[in-house]
Amino acid sequence: xxxxxxNPNVSVDxxxxxxxxxxxxxxxxxxxxxxxxxxxxxxALPGNLIYEDETLDCAAERVLTELTGLENIFLEQVxxxxxxxxxxxxxxxxxxxSIRAHPEARVITVAYTSLINKERFNLTPSSFARNAVWMKxxxxxxxxxxxxxxxxxxxxxxxxxIYIEPLGYELLxxxxxxxxxxxxxxxxxxxxxxxxxxxxxxxxxxxxVPLNEKQQGVAHKPAGLYRFDKSLFHQM
Amino acid sequence: xxxxxxNPNVSVDxxxxxxxxxxxxxxxxxxxxxxxxxxxxxxALPGNLIYEDETLDCAAERVLTELTGLENIFLEQVxxxxxxxxxxxxxxxxxxxSIRAHPEARVITVAYTSLINKERFNLTPSSFARNAVWMKxxxxxxxxxxxxxxxxxxxxxxxxxIYIEPLGYELLxxxxxxxxxxxxxxxxxxxxxxxxxxxxxxxxxxxxVPLNEKQQGVAHKPAGLYRFDKSLFHQM
DNA sequence: AAACTTAGTGTAATTAATACACATAGCCAA
DNA sequence: TTGGCTATGTGTATTAATTACACTAAGTTT
Numbered sequence: 002x003x004x005x006x007x008n009p010n011v012s013v014d015x016x017x018x019x020x021x022x023x024x025x026x027x028x029x030x031x032x033x034x035x036x037x038x039x040x041x042x043x044x045a046l047p048g049n050l051i052y053e054d055e056t057l058d059c060a061a062e063r064v065l066t067e068l069t070g071l072e073n074i075f076l077e078q079v080x081x082x083x084x085x086x087x088x089x090x091x092x093x094x095x096x097x098x099s100i101r102a103h104p105e106a107r108v109i110t111v112a113y114t115s116l117i118n119k120e121r122f123n124l125t126p127s128s129f130a131r132n133a134v135w136m137k138x139x140x141x142x143x144x145x146x147x148x149x150x151x152x153x154x155x156x157x158x159x160x161x162x163i164y165i166e167p168l169g170y171e172l173l174x175x176x177x178x179x180x181x182x183x184x185x186x187x188x189x190x191x192x193x194x195x196x197x198x199x200x201x202x203x204x205x206x207x208x209x210v211p212l213n214e215k216q217q218g219v220a221h222k223p224a225g226l227y228r229f230d231k232s233l234f235h236q237m
Numbered sequence: 238x239x240x241x242x243x244n245p246n247v248s249v250d251x252x253x254x255x256x257x258x259x260x261x262x263x264x265x266x267x268x269x270x271x272x273x274x275x276x277x278x279x280x281a282l283p284g285n286l287i288y289e290d291e292t293l294d295c296a297a298e299r300v301l302t303e304l305t306g307l308e309n310i311f312l313e314q315v316x317x318x319x320x321x322x323x324x325x326x327x328x329x330x331x332x333x334x335s336i337r338a339h340p341e342a343r344v345i346t347v348a349y350t351s352l353i354n355k356e357r358f359n360l361t362p363s364s365f366a367r368n369a370v371w372m373k374x375x376x377x378x379x380x381x382x383x384x385x386x387x388x389x390x391x392x393x394x395x396x397x398x399i400y401i402e403p404l405g406y407e408l409l410x411x412x413x414x415x416x417x418x419x420x421x422x423x424x425x426x427x428x429x430x431x432x433x434x435x436x437x438x439x440x441x442x443x444x445x446v447p448l449n450e451k452q453q454g455v456a457h458k459p460a461g462l463y464r465f466d467k468s469l470f471h472q473m
Numbered sequence: 474a475a476a477c478t479t480a481g482t483g484t485a486a487t488t489a490a491t492a493c494a495c496a497t498a499g500c501c502a503a
Numbered sequence: 504t505t506g507g508c509t510a511t512g513t514g515t516a517t518t519a520a521t522t523a524c525a526c527t528a529a530g531t532t533t
Contacts, residue, residue, distance in 0.1 A: 010246040011319070011345055053343050057319035081317040081347050083247070083293035107289050109247055111317050111345075180510075197513070198491065205489090215498095221509040222498035416480080433482070434522065441520090451529095457478040458529035 006053045009103045012110040013061040014048030014148065015076060016155035017069075018138075019119035020172040022181060025138040025188045026119070027152060030068055030130035032096055032145065043092060045145035046152070047130065048110060050101075061113040069133040070125030076113040079158045080151075083109035087147045096145070100129050110146075114155040116171040163189050167206065170229035176212060178224035179203060208233035242289045245339045248346040249297040250284030250384065251312060252391035253305075254374075255355040256408040258417060261374040261424045262355070263388060266304055266366035268332055268381065279328060281381035282388070283366065284346060286337075297349040305369040306361030312349040315394045316387075319345035323383045332381070336365050346382075350391040352407040399425050403442070406465035412448060414460035415439060444469035 017028040029044040047068040051060035061076045088097065088108055097104035119135060126133040141152060162168060169185045183199050186192075203209050208230045216223035253264040265280040283304040287296035297312045324333065324344055333340035355371060362369040377388060398404060405421045419435045422428075439445050444466045452459035 008246055008343055010244055051319075054321050056321065057317065057345065060319075078316065080314065081293065083287075083296075083347070085290050085292065107244060109293065109347075111319070178511090195492075196511090197493085200512080202490090216511095218500090219510080220500045222500090222511045224511055414480090431523075432480090433524085436481080438520090452480095454531090455479080456531045458480045458531095460480055 007050050007102070008053050009050065009106040010108055011057075012048055012050045012108050013057060013064055014046045014110050014112050014151055015061055015065045016046055016079070016112060016114040016152055017065070017071065017074070018114070018116045018155075018159065018172070019135060020116075020169070020185055020188065021119075021135075021137075023184065023188070026135040027138050027141060028069060028071075028124075029134055029136055029141070029144070030126060031132040031134065032129060033131060042131070043096070043145045044134075044136070044142060046148045047133070049128075050108070057111050058113075061111070065113075067128045068126060068130040070127065071117070071122050074115045074117060076115045079112040079114050080154045081109060081111045082147055082151060084147065090146075093145050110151070112151045112155060114158060116159075116168060118172055118174065120174070159189055167208070167229070167234065170231075173229075176214065176226040176228055178216060178226060179209075180224060182209070182227075208237070243286050243338070244289050245286065245342040246344055247293075248284055248286045248344050249293060249300055250282045250346050250348050250387055251297055251301045252282055252315070252348060252350040252388055253301070253307065253310070254350070254352050254391075254395065254408070255371060256352075256405070256421055256424060257355075257371075257373075259420065259424070262371040263374050263377060264305060264307075264360075265370055265372055265377070265380070266362060267368040267370065268365060269367060278367070279332070279381045280370075280372070280378060282384045283369070285364075286344070293347050294349075297347070301349075303364045304362060304366040306363065307353070307358050310351045310353060312351045315348040315350050316390045317345060317347045318383055318387060320383065326382075329381050346387070348387045348391060350394060352395075352404060354408055354410065356410070395425055403444070403465070403470065406467075409465075412450065412462040412464055414452065414462060415445075416460060418445070418463075444473070 015028075019026045019028070028047065030047050031042045031044055033042055047065055049064045049068070051057065055063065057078065058076065061078075062074065065074060065076070066072050085107055087110075088094070094104060124133040138152070138156065141149070143149065144152070159168070163186065169182065169189070172185060173181055179200050180196075182203065183194060183196065186199070187194060209227050210230050210233070212226045212228055214226045216226065251264075255262045255264070264283065266283050267278045267280055269278055283301055285300045285304070287293065288299075291299065293314065294312065298310065301310060301312070302308050321343055323346075324330070330340060360369040374388070374392070377385070379385065380388070395404070399422065405418065405425070408421060409417055415436050416432075418439065419430060419432065422435070423430060445463050446466050446469070448462045448464055450462045452462065
């Protein structure tokens with residue numbers, strides 16, 4: 002078996018979320034329909050076939066890096082999609098013919114997800130990604146393959162997860178206000194909370210610790226800044 | 238492509254739980270090491286390669302039926318295992334050579350799980366399952382492949398799920414006592430609860446409804462019987 | 474009739490969840 | 504410099520959920 006032989010039947014797709022202080026965003030790549038003149042851009046999640054000699058986790062990390070330039074992202078498996086028809090729509094096949102040795106092969110895909118603060122990373126798309134873009138989750142158009150379903154599942158995963166772990170310290174700046182944190186929870190859970198009750202609940206945890214600093218240069222009473230204390234969290 | 242062509246790279250494995258009134262049990266099949274004389278029985282989860290033209294969900298249901306005779310079991314996807322070395326241990330390879338066209342092919346496997354009341358189903362093992370047996374989860378020996386990891390993950394899945402859904406109405410008789418229900422929760426969560434607090438919490442839900450019947454022929458005060466009311470549950 | 478076994482029950486104390494309104498700090502514009 | 508703007512920050516009362524804890528009752532067995 003040659004090194005880095007490709008497994009034609011298994012791919013990984015990555016659903017990377019970020020937060021712009023108001024809404025959740027997701028990272029998409031732009032592909033162009035392979036065999037047409039018109040630049041028929043269809044967006045998709047970053048994903049590709051795995052190599053025979055790598056784990057699924059490694060494949061996800063590699064593929065994400067190859068397509069978007071994001072490195073050292075901690076990815077978590079979400080779900081596996083295996084409808085035999087999932088890649089056989091005409092415009093998906095057109096595009097696959099331009100990049101794959103066996104575009105018609107049955108491909109099941111393992112979805113991975115992560116949360117990142119997009120300010121901390123540069124996008125440098127390459128391989129078959131013409132471009133990599135952040136899109137508001139609420140504005141995501143029809144994607145290639147079954148990627149809308151995959152996105153949906155990753156969102157569900159995220160909603161469940163936020164009940165268990167204090168997510169979103171990945172998504173926020175190191176120093177953040179409680180209003181920012183509340184907006185993030187509201188964006189993920191697609192809900193609204195009472196400010197006083199939210200603050201009480203957050204501060205009860207005691208791993209969100211106040212810094213003795215305030216926001217600067219805002220046209221209103223400046224908010225106090227807080228940080229997430231990882232060691233306090235893990236010793237719970 | 239021939240009908241029912243096998244996809245050599247993707248399998249499904251099923252983790253089927255039942256409950257014997259004291260402990261959780263899991264359904265295993267027995268295989269014999271293919272190329273040796275001694276009947277070297279290794280147990281494994283029921284699982285096999287998928288067909289090219291079926292969904293993963295259908296593959297799981299089909300494979301379960303083929304190996305154990307269980308039909309119409311509602312299976313739920315848990316996790317996908319894809320270590321390149323997961324089937325390459327010697328005794329696993331020995332066995333695969335006896336049943337597979339390409340025993341050395343890289344196989345990733347999608348794990349499914351379900352809960353059933355074993356009293357309601359007959360096991361009729363066939364295909365390469367010499368036998369199908371229920372084993373107490375706590376007594377499960379070293380299994381073939383990475384099946385101990387898969388079982389572990391399915392157990393985690395179950396523990397999370399019981400917080401969300403009132404599981405285990407699958408696992409109990411139609412009419413059950415609150416003590417049976419409590420034992421089931423204790424078995425799944427590997428914990429002990431206070432009887433009064435447990436009863437209060439269960440009865441608060443109001444879809445566990447009392448029948449006006451009591452246990453018969455037990456050598457102590459007979460317990461009242463209850464049933465799970467699906468329609469009351471779903472209208473919540 | 475006494476012994477055995479599991480069923481069934483109540484209360485008090487603590488903690489969490491919910492609903493709700495107003496004074497305050499800093500900036501900006503008139 | 505004053506008044507207006509905007510988002511911050513705070514407390515209380517009510518209700519619901521959680522926890523801890525011990526004895527009597529019903530039926531069977533000996």
